[in-house]
Amino acid sequence: MNYTLHQLQIFQKIAELKSITKASEELHLTQPAVSIQLKNFQEQFPIPLTEVVGRQLYVTEFGMEIARTASKILREVEAINYKTRAFQGELSGRLTISVASTGKYVMPYFLSGFLRKHPGVDLVMDVTNKSLVVESLERNAVDFALVSVLPEKLKVNTVRLMxxxxxxxxxxxxxxxxxxxxxxxxxxxxxxxxxxxxxxxxxxxxxxxxxxxxxxxxxxxxxxxxxxxxxxxxxxxxxxxxxxxxxxxxxxxxxxxxxxxxxxxxYWNLVWLQAKNLSPIAKAFVEYLEAEKEGIIAEHFEYLE
Missing domain, CATH: 3.40.190.10 (Periplasmic binding protein-like II)
Incomplete structure (x- = not known):
């Protein structure tokens, strides 16, 4: 077998989204390019990975097994990249934040400078309603949550923003x-x-x-x-x-x-579980906010006065 990491990435995304069109959009590739890579990937297996019923694409049981393995491989490759940057003295890894929906007008301004300063940091930001934000925080599925009402039943640390x-x-x-x-x-x-x-x-x-x-x-x-x-x-x-x-x-x-x-x-508050052991990236982000938040508010949100 001679498949590439690029093919694994494409197939994993197709399996996740159940659509070549959606996969091409998310990966910023053309639909024909994704279709060709799927065809080349399929040719290396004697068992079908996908099937089309009507106009709907389905991933076979074997295809789902391959997709799960592909996800593990891609995570390991990502870890190698992070470790390489870390040995070069760069802050690297993933920062995950769940944001109450109106917070999408707020959080990017508090992130942009930090991400420019640390290009090795990857951001995953989920924008949803407050109840799902609190749920993701409670499950320890994210590093931070941005909320305007503090969760009552959770013990959290906070950075008040604006x-x-x-x-x-x-x-x-x-x-x-x-x-x-x-x-x-x-x-x-x-x-x-x-x-x-x-x-x-x-x-x-x-x-x-x-x-x-x-x-x-x-x-x-x-x-x-x-x-x-x-x-x-x-x-x-x-x-x-x-x-x-x-x-x-x-x-x-x-x-x-x-x-x-x-x-x-x-107030908008960035919160995290008191019992959580923050990663070096998460700690650096908290320090950045404490030092820079007043300047960010003055620069981007003066109109609220």
Whole structure:
């Protein structure tokens, strides 16, 4: 047999995604190139690795065994690369972070300088809702989590980064102002919310329940970006973080409606389990944040003031 690491990487990705098209997109290769490599890889085995039923690609049981072995080989190769950099005096390895969805507007700015300083560090960042972020932290599946509400049942260490403020936001086409009765804002205007498990959704529901508003029309969407687009389209209003609205507020496509009790103010915190033994990379990242966070906030988030 004479297969290459490149072929192992391609087949492992095809087995993971069950699609040549998706594998080519993720690997930044053309679809014909991936198909050719799959064909060349298959020719080295007497047993089929994949099969096509209708227009759907399936990986055979034998193919899944090969894919699992390929994953182990690729991890070992990755470890060799990390060790080589380490012997050259470079910080190298993988940094894993789970980020509450709105945090995607925050975390990249706190990572960019660190990754430029340490090119041997690979980043894996999962963006999802708060409940899944906390779950990944609890399972010790990640080095860090970025949350705006600290998990209650876990003992964690924290680095406080920056404020997270939620406002009542409307599209410019909505005929609403500071004089609009507050009950109208919640009981007559459709309210757009995040999905269950989202910290933004929990904060909104707590605010509404405290004031005993009866929300009659709601729409549930699974990302802050989707909520923003729905508000822009005039489908309703929402209580949402200002962090992702800079351009829309500046262009006056969105407007903030003043409501007593708002904004809801929390902080973005990078957290990790107290019992976790941080890797050298993770320790270096914590030290970097402690030293640089104020400068990063001043440079990139001054507009929040």
């Amino acid at each position: 404020p997270n403020s939620l406002y009542y936001v409307a599209g410019s086409t909505m005929n609403l102002s500071v004089t609009t009765p507050k009950k109208v804002l919640f009981e007559k205007v459709p309210i757009i919310s995040r999905e269950a498990g989202s910290a933004t959704r929990a904060a909104m529901e707590h605010f509404i329940a405290q004031r005993k508003y009866t929300v009659k029309k709601t729409m549930e969407l699974t990302s802050n970006e989707a909520v923003k687009q729905a508000v822009l389209a005039g489908l309703g209003c929402s209580i949402m973080p200002i962090i992702g609205l800079r351009n829309e507020l500046k262009s006056q496509k969105l407007k903030i409606i003043s409501v007593k009790g708002l904004p809801i103010n929390t």
